Amino acid sequence: AQSVTQLGSHVSVSEGALVLLRCNYSSSVPPYLFWYVQYPNQGLQLLLKYTTGATLVKGINGFEAEFKKSETSFHLTKPSAHMSDAAEYFCAVSEKDKIIFGKGTRLHILP
Amino acid sequence: KAGVTQTPRYLIKTRGQQVTLSCSPISGHRSVSWYQQTPGQGLQFLFEYFSETQRNKGNFPGRFSGRQFSNSRSEMNVSTLELGDSALYLCASNLNPLGNNEQFFGPGTRLTVL
Numbered sequence: 138a139q140s141v142t143q144l145g146s147h148v149s150v151s152e153g154a155l156v157l158l159r160c161n162y163s164s165s166v167p168p169y170l171f172w173y174v175q176y177p178n179q180g181l182q183l184l185l186k187y188t189t190g191a192t193l194v195k196g197i198n199g200f201e202a203e204f205k206k207s208e209t210s211f212h213l214t215k216p217s218a219h220m221s222d223a224a225e226y227f228c229a230v231s232e233k234d235k236i237i238f239g240k241g242t243r244l245h246i247l248p
Numbered sequence: 249k250a251g252v253t254q255t256p257r258y259l260i261k262t263r264g265q266q267v268t269l270s271c272s273p274i275s276g277h278r279s280v281s282w283y284q285q286t287p288g289q290g291l292q293f294l295f296e297y298f299s300e301t302q303r304n305k306g307n308f309p310g311r312f313s314g315r316q317f318s319n320s321r322s323e324m325n326v327s328t329l330e331l332g333d334s335a336l337y338l339c340a341s342n343l344n345p346l347g348n349n350e351q352f353f354g355p356g357t358r359l360t361v362l
Contacts, residue, residue, distance in 0.1 A: 171350075180252070180338055180353030181291075227291060234345055235304060238283075240290035 139164050139232050143239035151247045156200075156215040158242050160228030163209060169231040170211045172202055175241075176224045184226075187211065198222070220246050250275065252341050252354035260360045266327040269357045273320050273341030279303075280322040281351065282314060285336040294337075297322055298345045326359075334361045 144159040162168060169188050173181040185196025192204040198221075202213045211228060223246045228239040253272045261267050273280050282294040293306040297316035314324045320341075326333055336358050340351035 173353075178355065180340075180355050181351075182353070183350045186350065234296075236281075236293065236351070238291040238293075 139168070139230050139235065139237045141228050141230050141237050141239035143226075143228050143242050145242050146240065147243045147245065149245040149247055150218045152220055153217050156213070156218045156222065156244065158213040158226050158228075158244065160202075160211045160213065160239060161209055162211060162228070162230045164230055164232055166232060170202075170204060171229040171231065171236075172196065172200070172211075172213050173227045173229060173238075174198075174224050175227065181227060184213070218244075218246050220248070222246055252339060252352050254337075254339050254354040254357050256357060257355065258358050258360075260362065261329050262362050263329055263331060265329050266325065267329060267359060269324045269326075269337055269339075269359075271322045271324070271339030271341075271354060273322070273339075274352055277341035277343050277352070278320050279342035279345050280316055280320065281340045281342070282322070282324050283338045283340065284308075285338055285356070286334075291338070294324065296345070303345060329361045331361050334359060 140163045142161045171186045172184040175181045184200050185194045187194045187204045195201045200215045225241045225243045227241045255270045279298045281296040283291045285291050296304045300316045311327045316322045336356045338356045339354045
């Protein structure tokens with residue numbers, strides 16, 4: 138069965154510092170993987186997705202994620218955090234016709 | 249293109265009542281999924297409709313039901329409300345059934361049960 142684990146329900150980084158949000162998944166078949174972002178009082182917005190091909194995926198707002206099959210991970214990174222990145226981030230795995238979301242990581246940006 | 253719209257945005261009900269939430273997908277999208285979002289459980293999948301048929305259902309009691317109309321608009325109904333039903337209910341639309349495609353989310357309906 139699919140599952141998604143996001144390490145850390147809250148992560149704080151200083152403005153300008155590296156952002157690293159961790160996501161591990163389990164799937165019985167090659168998965169499709171997603172990162173979504175949710176700003177306050179809004180729905181979720183797709184940041185990036187991995188389906189097949191290149192394992193390093195670039196998304197919007199300078200975010201990227203690397204699919205590592207051997208580690209069953211899909212961590213999200215951004216080289217330099219900006220105040221506007223403060224939001225909740227969700228990792229998701231899709232298998233055939235179901236999508237499972239992680240519990241989310243709230244990213245705090247410190248001035 | 250207009251995004252996914254959900255009405256109402258906020259709702260306050262009391263225990264035992266029932267509630268109906270509405271979702272209008274992006275024009276041309278035929279798949280609509282519903283999620284319940286709570287601080288403790290995160291996003292939990294309720295059900296997915298495609299071309300007026302329920303394709304998938306999550307692990308929620310029968311008090312939670314939904315339907316989809318011929319214009320792809322969807323409604324979700326919760327009967328006999330409980331305090332634990334307080335949550336943000338998100339609707340997402342998709343061009344095709346769930347899979348490797350991006351879902352487009354609405355802003356949600358925040359339901360408070362007193």
